[in-house]
Amino acid sequence: MPAGKRILLIVAGGIAAYKVLELIRRLRERGISVRSVLTRGGAEFVTALSLQALSENKVYTDLFSLTDESEMGHIRLSREADLVVVAPASADILAKMAAGLADDLAATALLATDKPVMVAPAMNTQMWAHAATQANIATLKSRGILTIGPNAGDLACGEVGAGRMSEPHEILAAIEAFFASPAQQPLAGFKALVTSGPTHEAIDPVRYIANRSSGKQGHAIAAALARLGASTTLISGPTRLSNPPGVSLVAVESAREMLTACQAALPADVAVCAAAVADWRVASPANGKLKKKGGKPPALELVENPDILAALSAAGNARPRLVVGFAAETDQVVENAKAKLKRKGCDWIVANDVSSATGTFGGDSNTVHLVSQSGVEDWPPMSKDEVALRLARRIGEQLAALR
Numbered sequence: 001m002p003a004g005k006r007i008l009l010i011v012a013g014g015i016a017a018y019k020v021l022e023l024i025r026r027l028r029e030r031g032i033s034v035r036s037v038l039t040r041g042g043a044e045f046v047t048a049l050s051l052q053a054l055s056e057n058k059v060y061t062d063l064f065s066l067t068d069e070s071e072m073g074h075i076r077l078s079r080e081a082d083l084v085v086v087a088p089a090s091a092d093i094l095a096k097m098a099a100g101l102a103d104d105l106a107a108t109a110l111l112a113t114d115k116p117v118m119v120a121p122a123m124n125t126q127m128w129a130h131a132a133t134q135a136n137i138a139t140l141k142s143r144g145i146l147t148i149g150p151n152a153g154d155l156a157c158g159e160v161g162a163g164r165m166s167e168p169h170e171i172l173a174a175i176e177a178f179f180a181s182p183a184q185q186p187l188a189g190f191k192a193l194v195t196s197g198p199t200h201e202a203i204d205p206v207r208y209i210a211n212r213s214s215g216k217q218g219h220a221i222a223a224a225l226a227r228l229g230a231s232t233t234l235i236s237g238p239t240r241l242s243n244p245p246g247v248s249l250v251a252v253e254s255a256r257e258m259l260t261a262c263q264a265a266l267p268a269d270v271a272v273c274a275a276a277v278a279d280w281r282v283a284s285p286a287n288g289k290l291k292k293k294g295g296k297p298p299a300l301e302l303v304e305n306p307d308i309l310a311a312l313s314a315a316g317n318a319r320p321r322l323v324v325g326f327a328a329e330t331d332q333v334v335e336n337a338k339a340k341l342k343r344k345g346c347d348w349i350v351a352n353d354v355s356s357a358t359g360t361f362g363g364d365s366n367t368v369h370l371v372s373q374s375g376v377e378d379w380p381p382m383s384k385d386e387v388a389l390r391l392a393r394r395i396g397e398q399l400a401a402l403r
């Protein structure tokens with residue numbers, strides 16, 4: 001873990017500024033030191049005293065303060081850090097960064113720094129969607145600025161949509177991923193593809209067939225693979241989760257869309273199919289909303305969906321070197337998983353008991369068995385994040401052995 005690293009935290013104006021207090025605590029717990037710059041707008045939401053008490057470091061606010069400058073000049077301040085983090089990154093500070101303005105201490109430090117910069121945008125959803133903000137973000141990304149979030153959800157202004165700053169634990173994960181040294185990145189140079197979440201199969205324009213998958217397990221796997229250095233594409237059905245840091249998300253709805261997206265993401269070194277793909281879809285979804293007719297419910301004719309895991313396993317030259325499937329079972333978990341391994345032609349199956357008593361679908365924990373040609377590993381009950389990290393480490397070992 002990145003103990004000993006130094007972060008320059010720039011706190012701009014926005015209600016989400018209160019979340020940085022938690023972020024500072026978590027960073028300090030990991031041995032990361034934090035120096036803060038508080039903008040005038042930021043000071044409307046959190047005090048310099050709170051930042052100073054939690055970071056145990058002086059907080060800098062003023063570009064033209066003689067005391068500040070004599071203690072630490074703004075150029076040194078901007079460079080004596082391993083990473084500069086802007087949280088919350090308001091529309092205003094993003095615009096200043098894109099334009100190269102230097103009209104206060106925060107903007108000047110951002111212009112003067114020679115260190116990597118990560119921004120966590122937070123603003124009203126219309127401001128985020130505005131062409132000016134999107135152009136500024138695109139400019140900053142093209143200059144190598146790292147971004148985390150924003151998330152979608154309820155905003156402090158009462159509106160709903162994209163614009164919520166990522167949660168402190170998400171920003172922390174992005175910072176940890178950034179600091180992970182090559183030794184902690186056994187998957188650096190490898191390409192991973194992960195499927196996650198449910199699929200939605202249309203009945204008519206307003207109704208669909210779905211299942212209870214939340215995407216938590218698949219998203220956690222994508223995050224863990226990225227954290228270990230893999231260039232990771234996450235192909236996900238509809239979920240309420242935010243995009244894990246450092247992962248490219250391809251959002252899909254149906255099984256057929258998921259298959260097309262997976263094929264487009266090839267070549268990959270490893271594919272992990274954690275999605276709960278609908279086995280069937282409606283043969284001919286109605287073009288208009290189905291109406292009740294004389295009390296007789298409509299008969300839905302179902303046809304089988306393509307099997308994405310089997311298709312990836314049989315992809316010939318494009319087949320990932322390691323193809324990992326999941327088996328969602330309610331009984332005879334390991335026996336059924338062994339049969340699935342053969343039937344689908346994959347290399348490993350992660351078998352999990354999804355009977356309603358386990359709460360695996362939608363819950364935060366999982367108990368799995370790793371089934372391969374060479375045997376069965378029974379893993380103890382753990383959180384989905386822990387399952388993901390252990391699986392990602394096993395994948396790293398396997399790909400190193402196959403090199």
Ligand code: PMT
Pocket residue numbers: 195197212213214215216217218255273274275276277278279305306307308309310324325326327328329340352354360361362363384
């Ligand atoms: O999303 P969560 O709430 O976190 O829950 C996690 C999970 C229970 C969904 C996950 O751990 C899991 O078990 N995913 C696979 C669910 C499933 O559909 O299992 P299955 O036994 O029906 O399918 C076996 C494998 O074939 C899976 O890898 C599945 O992705 C794949 N498959 C299935 C059907 C299909 N048409 N295409 C596929 O690729």
